[in-house]
Amino acid sequence: MDNALEFSKRSSFKREILLEKLYPSKIILPMKMNYGEAAVPTVKVGEKVLIGQCVGAPNPGSFAVPVHSGISGTVTEIKNITLPNRETCKAVVIESDRKRTYHPSVYARNSINVSASKVRGIVKDAGIVGMGGEGIPTIAKINMARRSGVDRVLVNCLQSEPFANCDFMRISESPEYIIMGAVALAGAVGVKRIDVLISDNRKEEIASLQNAMQMSAGDYSGFIFNFKYFKERFPQGYYGLVAKALYGVELKEGETLESRCKAVMFNCSTVYSCWEAIADNMPLASRIISVSGENSEGHNVLVPIGTTVSEILNTVNDNIKTSKRLVWGNCLTGLEISDPDNTPIIKTTSAISVITKKEFNTSSCIRCSRCEDACPMELEPGLLFNLLKRGLKEKAKEEGVHKCIACGCCSYACPAAIDLTGTIASYAHTLNKHKIEQNKLGFTEHSKINIGSVSLLETFEEDEVIETDADASDDIVLPFEGGKLV
Ligand code: SF4
Numbered sequence: 326m327d328n329a330l331e332f333s334k335r336s337s338f339k340r341e342i343l344l345e346k347l348y349p350s351k352i353i354l355p356m357k358m359n360y361g362e363a364a365v366p367t368v369k370v371g372e373k374v375l376i377g378q379c380v381g382a383p384n385p386g387s388f389a390v391p392v393h394s395g396i397s398g399t400v401t402e403i404k405n406i407t408l409p410n411r412e413t414c415k416a417v418v419i420e421s422d423r424k425r426t427y428h429p430s431v432y433a434r435n436s437i438n439v440s441a442s443k444v445r446g447i448v449k450d451a452g453i454v455g456m457g458g459e460g461i462p463t464i465a466k467i468n469m470a471r472r473s474g475v476d477r478v479l480v481n482c483l484q485s486e487p488f489a490n491c492d493f494m495r496i497s498e499s500p501e502y503i504i505m506g507a508v509a510l511a512g513a514v515g516v517k518r519i520d521v522l523i524s525d526n527r528k529e530e531i532a533s534l535q536n537a538m539q540m541s542a543g544d545y546s547g548f549i550f551n552f553k554y555f556k557e558r559f560p561q562g563y564y565g566l567v568a569k570a571l572y573g574v575e576l577k578e579g580e581t582l583e584s585r586c587k588a589v590m591f592n593c594s595t596v597y598s599c600w601e602a603i604a605d606n607m608p609l610a611s612r613i614i615s616v617s618g619e620n621s622e623g624h625n626v627l628v629p630i631g632t633t634v635s636e637i638l639n640t641v642n643d644n645i646k647t648s649k650r651l652v653w654g655n656c657l658t659g660l661e662i663s664d665p666d667n668t669p670i671i672k673t674t675s676a677i678s679v680i681t682k683k684e685f686n687t688s689s690c691i692r693c694s695r696c697e698d699a700c701p702m703e704l705e706p707g708l709l710f711n712l713l714k715r716g717l718k719e720k721a722k723e724e725g726v727h728k729c730i731a732c733g734c735c736s737y738a739c740p741a742a743i744d745l746t747g748t749i750a751s752y753a754h755t756l757n758k759h760k761i762e763q764n765k766l767g768f769t770e771h772s773k774i775n776i777g778s779v780s781l782l783e784t785f786e787e788d789e790v791i792e793t794d795a796d797a798s799d800d801i802v803l804p805f806e807g808g809k810l811v
Pocket residue numbers: 699700701702703704706728729730731732733734735736745746749750
C-alpha cells in the first residue's frame with residue numbers, strides 16, 4: 326500500500342478534551358439511511374415523540390432497518406426528501422421540545438446475561454448499520470459472516486480520510502464500549518478472535534483501547550484480542566485493501582473478506598453503537614461527525630441523526646462557516662451539499678467538509694503517472710480515462726475499471742486537474758450496478774460493495790430463524806451493571 330496517499334500533515338485534528346454535543350431545534354429523519362430499502366413512517370404529524378422512540382419501521386420482508394428519534398418533540402411534517410447521494414425517500418421532521426426526554430424503552434440494563442441470538446435481535450431492532458460508509462445493516466453482515474464460516478472479527482479503527490476524525494474521538498470517549506461491543510459482535514458471529522486494526526501513529530487511542538481491555542478483561546475471558554498496526558494512509562480502511570494488507574490476497578470478482586479471508590470487519594463507531602444498544606437499550610439515533618475546513622482546525626460534534634448541516638455549521642467556528650463549498654462526507658469522496666437547511670446528517674455521515682472552491686484550469690495529460698502512483702487499486706487512471714473518453718469501454722473493462730472504489734486519489738494527485746474519478750468511478754458504478762441487477766440480488770445501488778455470491782437480503786431474513794433457534798452453545802455471557810462493566 327505504498328502508493329496510497331498520505332495526508333497526515335494536512336488532516337491533523339487538535340485533540341479535544343471534551344466532546345461537544347449539539348441539541349438541535351429540529352431533525353429531519355430520512356427513512357432510508359442504509360444499504361437496502363426504506364423504512365415506513367410509524368408516526369403521524371402532531372404526534373409527540375421521545376428520544377430513542379421508533380419513528381420508522383421496515384415493511385415485513387423488506388431489507389430495511391428501523392429509524393429512531395434522537396430528540397424529544399413533535400412531528401411537524403412527513404415529506405419527501407432527496408439526499409446528496411440522490412436517494413429519495415420519506416422523511417419525518419421533528420421539532421424539539423428542548424426537554425430531552427427519553428422513551429421508556431431506553432434504560433441501562435442491570436445485570437443480565439446476553440445470548441448471541443439476543444445480541445443479534447438487539448442489533449437488528451436498534452437499526453444499526455455500518456457507520457463507516459455504506460450503511461449495510463449490521464445484522465445482515467453478522468449473518469453473512471456466520472454463513473461464510475468466518476473465524477474472526479476485525480474492528481476497523483483505520484479512519485484515514487483527510488479532515489475526518491470522528492472514529493478516533495469515539496475511541497477516546499468510550500474505549501470500553503468498543504471493546505465490549507467487539508466481544509458482543511464476536512459472540513453474535515460465533516467466533517472468539519478479535520483483531521483491532523489501527524494506525525501505528527495513533528498512540529493515545531491504542532493506549533485507551535488497551536487500557537479498556539485490561540479493565541474489562543474478566544468480562545471477555547475466552548475471547549482473544551490482537552492489535553494489527555498499519556501505516557496511516559488513505560484509503561487504508563477499505564476492505565479490499567485490508568484483505569491485501571493483512572492476508573496478502575487480492576479479492577477477485579465475487580469474493581469477499583468473509584468468503585476469502587474468513588474475517589468480518591466492523592467499523593469501530595458501529596461497534597460502539599452495538600454495545601450502546603446492548604448496555605443502554607439505546608438505538609442508533611446519534612453519532613459523532615467531524616466538521617472541518619481546509620483552513621481551520623477541525624473538530625468533532627455529537628449530533629442526533631437528522632440534524633441539518635446548517636444547524637451544525639451555525640454552532641461551529643466562523644472560519645468554517647465562511648467557506649464556499651460544503652461536502653457531505655470527506656473532501657475526496659464526499660458529495661456536494663446544495664441545500665444545507667434541508668440536508669440532514671444520516672447514520673453513515675462521518676463528516677462535513679468545508680472547502681474553498683478553486684477554479685482549476687484543466688490541461689492535457691502530461692503522462693506524469695502520478696495518478697497511477699496514487700491509485701490504491703493499482704489501476705492506471707490516466708489510461709482508463711482516455712479509453713472511456715474514446716468510447717473503448719470493453720478495453721477499459723479489460724484494464725479493470727470495475728475495481729475502482731471511487732476514492733478520489735487520482736483526481737487529487739493529477740497536476741492537469743483532469744476529472745479522472747468522476748469519469749472512471751461513474752462508469753464502474755454503472756457496470757457494477759448492472760451486474761447486481763443481473764444477479765437478482767434485489768439491490769440497485771451502492772455497487773462498490775463486493776457482495777459476491779451471498780445475498781444480503783437472504784442473510785438479513787435468516788435472522789428470523791436464528792431468533793427462535795438459539796441453542797446453549799450459541800450463548801455468550803456478558804455481565805454488567807447499569808451500563809458499567811462489572
Ligand atoms: S478513484 Fe478509482 S481510479 Fe482513481 S485512484 Fe481511486 S480507485 Fe483508482
